Amino acid sequence: VYEALEQGTISLSTPVDISDYPYKLTTNSEASNVPMEARNYTVEQLLEATMVSSANSAAIALAEKIAGSEKDFVDKMRAKLLEWGIQDATIVNTTGLNNETLGDNIYPGSKKDDENKLSAYDVAIVARNLIRDYPQVLEITKKPTSTFAGLEIHSTNYMLEGMPAYRGGIDGLKTGTTDKAGASFVGTTVEKGMRIITVVLNADQQDTNPYARFTATSALLDYISANFALKTVVQKSEAYNDSKVTVLDGKEDNVTAVAKSDISIVQRIGSGTTPTLQFTPKSTSEMAPLEEGKVVGTLTYDDQDLVGQGYLTSDKPSFEMVSEKKVEKAFFLKVWW
Known part of the structure; x- marks a missing residue:
């Protein structure tokens, strides 16, 4: 839903018609806990009902509005999970309800008692x-x-x-x-x-x-x-060791790379482990003129004290480093010489 809002295909004020499928679920208190007698609500109202009171009918109505059908929305959900590197999940509907609650409105090929499964x-x-x-x-x-619709949820x-x-x-x-x-x-x-x-x-x-x-x-x-505990290892506008980047055709041959914002990491209290960080330039060199604050590299944290499976992504934590100051283009004769 938030992706659709960001892309502009819907807005918070977009009206959503409530089809018979989510409307009929409102008669089942185990499936939905808000009335939908008006049969038309805004995206904002349905989002509020979904996130605050777990209104499954509202979630289905949003899915139908965005994708045209719950089945097509489920396809979008599956694709998004794969994009995030999740390959072991089972997604059969938008709500997480057991299929037996949904009657005939279940994903094609799924079983009557299937439900979503995620670790x-x-x-x-x-x-x-x-x-x-x-x-x-x-x-x-x-x-x-x-x-929601004048009722407290x-x-x-x-x-x-x-x-x-x-x-x-x-x-x-x-x-x-x-x-x-x-x-x-x-x-x-x-x-x-x-x-x-x-x-x-x-x-x-x-x-x-x-x-x-x-x-x-x-x-x-x-x-x-x-x-x-959270530990700040590099403060905003500070360099890390000799974090420099080569500048071509500039009045100076290099520029110091500094932290774009405070760089903080989570460490186990009393571990005694010294944080290992590595600066990597964005490219082998930057061409002058170079503006102050331009991203010129990253500082990567190599965590040697992982818990369980480690981080939720395969990438190591990395932080942007920017040019400390502006570097003007060198005078023509210096460049020629």
Whole structure:
């Protein structure tokens, strides 16, 4: 949805007609929890209902608006996951509901009892990409309550302010529950300066503790806060060792590459590991005139203390380095000589 908004194919004020398929699901309280009697709502209203109160009918209506059908939207979802390097997921609908809830409106070739399957690692990749590319989603997911068609709707994320499992800083992201998947939650917060994403699938003790997934999430966050910290290794406008770039036809032969912004890494507390960083120029040389602040290389962090599978991407963390100052083009005779 946010990709379509960015591309301009829809806007937040775009009206969306509610087809019979998502409308009929509103009669099933397990499938959808908002009424859709008006049969026409804006993208903004449906997005709010989807992200705040897990309104599955709203999600289906958005899918139909963007792709023409839920089947075609599922194809887009599958393609996006492959683009993000996720190859072991099963996606059969837009909502995560079991197919048996959807009646005859299931993806061609899928089984009556199929449902989406993603690992915790997969879910973390999806959440990371969403928050990185469209951080505005957090303006919705941080709301404990909102309104839809004049009715107050409530978030199922009980870690938000004023909720039973409240924890300061939590601003997302999404709960999910089915008989097969159990009570699950992908959460996100900023603690000790770190943007943290947690994933809990099929939480333990959910039969006796209605807040089990949030209890587990809080325990994960406690562990992270106690064992990891953010460390700034290069401050904005500072060089790293001898990070220089050759300049051709300039009044100076080289320029210092400095950090575009503070460069910070997450380290295990007490690890004693010295951060290993490597500066790599963008090209073998830059041609004068060279503007101040132009990206001329990257500083890459080689983490020797990985946890589990390591980072969510195969690429090592890298940070942009820019020219410290402007380098004018050399006088003609100097260039000739």
